[in-house]
Amino acid sequence: xxxxxxxxxxxxxxxxxxxxxxxxxxxxxxxxxxxxxxxxxxxxxxxxxxxxxxxxxxxxxxxxxxxxxxxxxxxxxxxxxxxxxxxxxxxxxxxxxxxxxxxxxxxxxxxxxxxxxxxxxxxxxxxxxxxxxxxxxxxxxxxxxxxxxxxxxxxxxxxxxxxxxxxxxxxxxxxxxxxxxxxxxxxxxxxxxxxxxxxxxxxxxxxxxxxxxxxxxxxxxxxxxxxxxxxxxxxxxxxxxxxxxxxxxxxxxxxxxxxxxxxxxxxxxxxxxxxxxxxxxxxxxxxxxxxxxxxxxxxxxxxxxxxxxxxxxxxxxxxxxxxxxxxxxxxxxxxxxxxxxxxxxxxxxxxxxxxxxxxxxxxxxxxxxxxxxxxxxxxxxxxxxxxxxxxxxxxxxxxxxxxxxxxxxxxxxxxxxxxxxxxxxxxxxxxxxxxxxxxxxxxxxxxxxxxx
Numbered sequence: 001x002x003x004x005x006x007x008x009x010x011x012x013x014x015x016x017x018x019x020x021x022x023x024x025x026x027x028x029x030x031x032x033x034x035x036x037x038x039x040x041x042x043x044x045x046x047x048x049x050x051x052x053x054x055x056x057x058x059x060x061x062x063x064x065x066x067x068x069x070x071x072x073x074x075x076x077x078x079x080x081x082x083x084x085x086x087x088x089x090x091x092x093x094x095x096x097x098x099x100x101x102x103x104x105x106x107x108x109x110x111x112x113x114x115x116x117x118x119x120x121x122x123x124x125x126x127x128x129x130x131x132x133x134x135x136x137x138x139x140x141x142x143x144x145x146x147x148x149x150x151x152x153x154x155x156x157x158x159x160x161x162x163x164x165x166x167x168x169x170x171x172x173x174x175x176x177x178x179x180x181x182x183x184x185x186x187x188x189x190x191x192x193x194x195x196x197x198x199x200x201x202x203x204x205x206x207x208x209x210x211x212x213x214x215x216x217x218x219x220x221x222x223x224x225x226x227x228x229x230x231x232x233x234x235x236x237x238x239x240x241x242x243x244x245x246x247x248x249x250x251x252x253x254x255x256x257x258x259x260x261x262x263x264x265x266x267x268x269x270x271x272x273x274x275x276x277x278x279x280x281x282x283x284x285x286x287x288x289x290x291x292x293x294x295x296x297x298x299x300x301x302x303x304x305x306x307x308x309x310x311x312x313x314x315x316x317x318x319x320x321x322x323x324x325x326x327x328x329x330x331x332x333x334x335x336x337x338x339x340x341x342x343x344x345x346x347x348x349x350x351x352x353x354x355x356x357x358x359x360x361x362x363x364x365x366x367x368x369x370x371x372x373x374x375x376x377x378x379x380x381x382x383x384x385x386x387x388x389x390x391x392x393x394x395x396x397x398x399x400x401x402x403x404x405x406x407x408x409x410x411x412x413x414x415x416x417x418x419x420x421x422x423x424x425x426x427x428x429x430x431x432x433x434x435x436x437x438x439x440x441x442x443x444x445x446x447x448x449x450x451x452x
Contacts, residue, residue: 005138006131008311010117012106015059020114022066028116029070029102031137033151035130036099037075047151049077051093053084053159054104055190055248058215059114063104067116072151073144081159083213085190085249086117087344088163094123094341095162105190105248108225111216123341125313160194167198170339171350175357178203181239183255185209185230187223189247195346199243202350209233209242224251224332224345231259241363245345250312251332252345254352256363264332265294267352270366271336272326274355276301285318285327285335287311288412292427293372300369310414312343373409374431376438378424379416380445388413388422388445397444401426401437409434411441422449 005011005019011028013020019028036048052067054060060083068078076099081092086103093101101119109115118126126134144150182204186192192211200206209230210222222229224246234242234255242255254262268284275281283304286294295305306322308314312333319327319337328334334348356366388394394413401411409428416423424445426438 003131004135006135008313009107009125010103010115012109012113012115015057015112015114020059020063022062025063025066025116026070027138027142028134029067030074030142031070031134031140032100032102032118033071033074033076034137035133039130047075047077047149048099049079050100050102051079051081051089051096051098051156052102052104053081053086053089053092053190055106056083056188056192056213056215056218057104057106057111057114059112060104063114063116067102067104068153070142072153073142074151075145075149076151078151078153080153080155082155083190083193084159084163085194085245085344085346087250087340087342087347088159088190088194090119090123090342091163091166091340092156092159093119093121095166096156097121100126103248107248108187108219108223108246108251111218111220119342125316125342164194164197164201167194167344167346167350168202170336170347171202172354172358175354176203177353177357180204180241181207181237183207183209183230183233183237183239183242184211185222185224185227185233185242185244186211186249187219187225187245187247188213188217189219189223189245189249191245191249191346195243195245195249198346198350207233207237207239209244218247223247224253227253227255227261231255231261235259243345243349246332249345250343252334252348253332254349254363258364260364262363262367263330264328264334265291265330265372266363266367266370267332267348268326268328268334269294269297269370270355270363271334271348271351272298272303273301273366273369274351274358275326276303281326283322283324283326285315285322285324287315287329288414289330289425291330291372291375292410293370297370316342373427373429374434375425375427376434378438378442379421380424380442380449381451382415382420382422382449383451384420386449388415388448391448393448394445397441401441404437405433409437411437413445
């Protein structure tokens, strides 16, 4: 069954345009609340309760109020925690034994986008079946409980402290970060008052970057999607390393003292390599975009590498199906299921730091056996209704490219989930061959699409 409003990570869009309007978000809160009331058979005098967190976008105030009104009308109590990373909401929902958690965030997008995403009582992304129920309820008229059954709202004043202690608990008790100078870039986002305290309380000296949100500067030239700001700060301040998060705190990029940037594939390798030194690691879940070099490096360690569809929810699904505890994306989403139920940039950074401190290694030393292969990505705009999968010319060209690369590379054709684009990606050991193969394949796709 197709989704009408929900994407791979909740409902997202430009603020003020459907579906991110106050009226729709209130109806979304009501629909989600109505589904919760119907699903959770609580005693007659008890209400379901949800936690609402948000990032630092100016629109968060408006959408928080709309969601609160919708939930209250459906008879659901609301707990408000203010600006809080997405993984913090997942943790607090579970720790407080609530029926659901809601995050108001558009992750790494600019400030004038926003979105709504949900977590279950177990701190997991909502199952597809529940999202379908919510979408079905959205198509029905919005009603309101009688006054005595309306939901209430209250603030949780110690939410940040609870989450900080949880993050610290995932770091080994016999290690600390004393003697390290770490630049921490919070992307002017939800972790601005969380991440620096976590690393500082474990002993590090902190140099702040992107830690002064004003409602409009989230992800603006800072954070995991713009690591040059962190790189400059590390070099200028002679820090030992840098940690960059995105606006809602679930993506991670790191920088070493020399200014070299390390992406999600490299950081995931460091964690997997460290785990494999003390216990068997059956497998690591990546995505279709995971670098072939990581797959080969993991194989040398005796670790299987799976490829899920792009999106952390699909990585998590593969991990659960195969009973694996590690997975992630090269964009920096890293999931350690023995530490948390969802991707968490602070916890992922702590796992990398634990690996480095336990062996007294640098990021470069820990990645010495991993060589990422060159990749070339070309985006091609597709006309409406064009069925690229059924086009024989494209299929033949893709097959020819795969034969040319043999086992030294791979070809990936993937439609964008948000734009009318076909992404042509070629990857291999030889950068010149990768570039020429990608350009030839892209030319065939353009010709087939009629967009030359």
